[in-house]
Amino acid sequence: MADDREAGSGLAQRVVDPLRRFVHDEAAGGVVLLMATVAALVWANSPAAAGYEGLWNFRLTVGAGPVAVTEDLRHWVNDGLMALFFFVVGLEIKRELVVxxxxDRRAAALPALAALGGVLLPALLFLLVVGGGPEGRGWGIPLATDIAFAVGVLAVLGSRIPAGVKLFLLSVAIVDDIIAVGIIAVVYTDALDGGWLLAAAGALVVVAVMRWAGVASVAAYVPVGLFIWYATLHSGVHATIAGVVLGLMTPARPVDGRGVLDSLQHNLHPITAFTVVPLFALANAGVDLRGGALGDAVGSQVAWGVLVGLLVGKVVGIGGVTWLALRLRIGTLPTGMPMRLVWGVAALAGIGFTVSLFIADLAYTDPVLSTHAKVGIFAASAVAAALGSGLLIGLTRRSATAAPGPARTAE
Known part of the structure; x- marks a missing residue:
């Protein structure tokens, strides 16, 4: 029996420790991300604004001859470094799905349904505000939640917020990410090149065969992974999807006694949280708001579509679906988390930021529409952070003074 307890304790540690590290890195990374965003905005609106654009428009060639890739620095960040970010996203999705x-289907049912509500309603509201045409291509912008910023807000609120709130927020945000990645792959792609797509698929088969053969060395997979990224880049599917797929193919359970996924996540997540994502913000958040651009955005349907989608869509979609699911006895909330706190989580989910900015650049080639969308993202994320914090603090105090009762039913 002692051995059973030790085995159970070991399993719990393997599950809890990576989650604890993930939350810690996301919270601290959120602070760095905020600093990079402020720096980008200040730089882009300063007398040195020309230098900002000049830097990110500088073209860099990597490789030689027929395999050379030439992109400006902004696209090297968006197409190259962000593939590493999405690889880590894929790792976290795989870990959550397996261990x-x-x-647990019952535990997963509620955050999955809540996330679905928090995706469908924002997209619908965006289209209702914006309509069709070129502006309507941005319907994917208000779908995803920025885990780094949202968890960062929870870290600021501290221990007064129940642990179940963080767990529910992470679960909803991860399902959000799964849906957003699928939309990027299907909707925001260029014309497909069948040859390169077939080459990428063939290389993925090679990865599967290497796994089946028991190849455990990460270094052995690096050249194949780089080729998959290169082939995906030329296939018309956004190159970052290669990162997600490779992350999902990583074994979540130990291989020859070694936790490959946990090791990769432990080593790579700080790099993406403290380097890749802040660089992405620095390259993409520098919106020039001078010359009446801010006033134009205030009157823009795109900006309002993003704002309404992220704020109203997320709150009503996530909160409403969770309430209905609990009424129908579909799924359960984490222990110690009453239904009333779901509204605070739903508001925090309106912090779209990183993935919203990413989709905005994919959706709009018109710099005016892109600027309007980014202003909407900034405004919505700021309001969502303030609203979510206020709701969680106020409703947690109410929970503390209320009589104890069931925490897993709709209230």
Missing amino acids: GELR
């Missing part, structure tokens, strides 16, 4: 909160 984490989403492995």
Whole structure:
């Protein structure tokens, strides 16, 4: 029996420790991300604004001859470094699906349904505000939640917020990411090149064969992974999807006694949280708001579509679907988390930021529409952070003074 307890304790540690590190890195990374965003905005609106654009428009060639890739620095960040970010996203999705909160169908049902509500309603509201045409291509912008910023807000609120709130927010945000990645792959792609797509698929088969053969060395997979990224880049599917797929193919359970996924996540997540994502913000958040651009955005349907989608869509979509699911006895909330706190989580989910900025650049080639969308993202994320914090603090105090009762039913 002692051995059973030790085995159970070991399993719990393997699940809890990576989650604890993930939350810590996301919270601290959120602070760095905020600093990079402020720096980008100040730089882009300063007398040195020309230098900002000049830097990110500088073209860099990597490789030689027929395999050379030439992109400006902004696209090297968006197409190259962000593939590493999405690889880590894929790792976290895989871990959650195999050994984490989403492995249990009943536990996964509620955050999955809540996330679906928090995707469908924002997209619908965006289209209702904006309509069709070129502006309507941005319907994917208000779909995803920025985990780094949202968890950062929870870290600021401290221990007064129940642990179940963080767990529910992470679960919803991860399902959000799964849906957003699928939309990027299907909707925001260029014309497909069948040859390169077939080459990428063939290389993925090579990865599967290497796994089947028991190849455990990460270094052996690096050249194949780089080729998959290169082939995906030329296929018309956004190159970052290669990162997600490779992350999902990483074994979540130990291989020859070694936790490959946990090791990769432990080593790579700080790099993406403290380097890749802040660089992305620095390259993409520098919106020039001078010359009446801010006033134009205030009157823009795109900006309002993003704002309404992220704020109203997320709150009503996530909160409403969760309430209905609990009424129908579909799924359960984490222990110690009453339904009333779901509204605070739903508001925090309106912090779209990183993935919203990413989709905005994919959706709009017109710099005016892109600027309007980014202003909407900034405004919505700021309001969502303030609203979510206020709701969680106020409703947590109410929970503390209320009589104890069931925490897993709709209230």
